[in-house]
Amino acid sequence: MSVAFAKEESAETASETILPARPISDRINLVTEAGFKMLQDELTRAQQSFEAASALEDVNEKRRQSAVPIRDMRYYAERVRTARPMSVPTSNEVITFGHTVTFERDDGRTQTFHIVGEDEANPSQASISHGSPVAIALIGKTVGDVVRFGERELEILSIS
Missing domain, CATH: 1.10.287 (Helix Hairpins)
Structure with a gap:
């Protein structure tokens, strides 16, 4: 060799x-x-x-x-x-880590996502990271709030 x-x-x-x-x-x-x-x-x-x-x-x-x-x-x-x-949220009043959030986009589509950790996030399975732009925009909001997300608006329909 x-x-x-x-x-x-x-x-x-x-x-x-x-x-x-x-x-x-x-x-x-x-x-x-x-x-x-x-x-x-x-x-x-x-x-x-x-x-x-x-x-x-x-x-x-x-x-x-x-x-x-x-x-x-x-x-x-x-x-x-x-x-x-983190333990499961005890209140569904305000969106926090661990919540499942349903919102309506301004184009009429409704989406539901569970806010989870970075390693467990899988948008195709309806879970997003707490650090994702969508989750950051949603955390701290309540049902009925309209969140501006870039050029879009998201209306929060439910928190569970």
């Missing part, structure tokens, strides 16, 4: 085994109880994947298979460490 080939392989292996960290926002890490459990489960999954990769005999394959689990373990360990589990 030529030295040039060995160096190329080493550079390739290094780029596959050292992944950049997953970005973590500087927002407070509020989570629902379900969101906290999800973070813990993801950390456990990453640890199990790392253990499986560590059992491989081929050093290069071990490094390749360990890269994602190592990155994910760091991310989820930090998210679990900084998580602030």
Whole structure:
């Protein structure tokens, strides 16, 4: 094997085994109880994947298979460490973290979203992060309020 080939392989292996960290926002890490459990489960999954990769005999394959689990373990360990589990809101008077809000857009469409933590947000499943522009616009408002959101208006129909 030529030295040039060995160096190329080493550079390739290094780029596959050292992944950049997953970005973590500087927002407070509020989570629902379900969101906290999800973070813990993801950390456990990453640890199990790392253990499986560590059992491989081929050093290069071990490094390749360990890269994602190592990155994910760091991310989820930090998210679990900084998580602030929030209890379910006791009042539906004013929109806060954990509420489900239904609003009507000025184009006539009605939407409903649950305001949750960043890691558990999934707009296609009707949940949005407490740090999303829509949630920021809604938090602190009450039923009947009309919220200006960019060029649009949202009228709050219900809070649960």
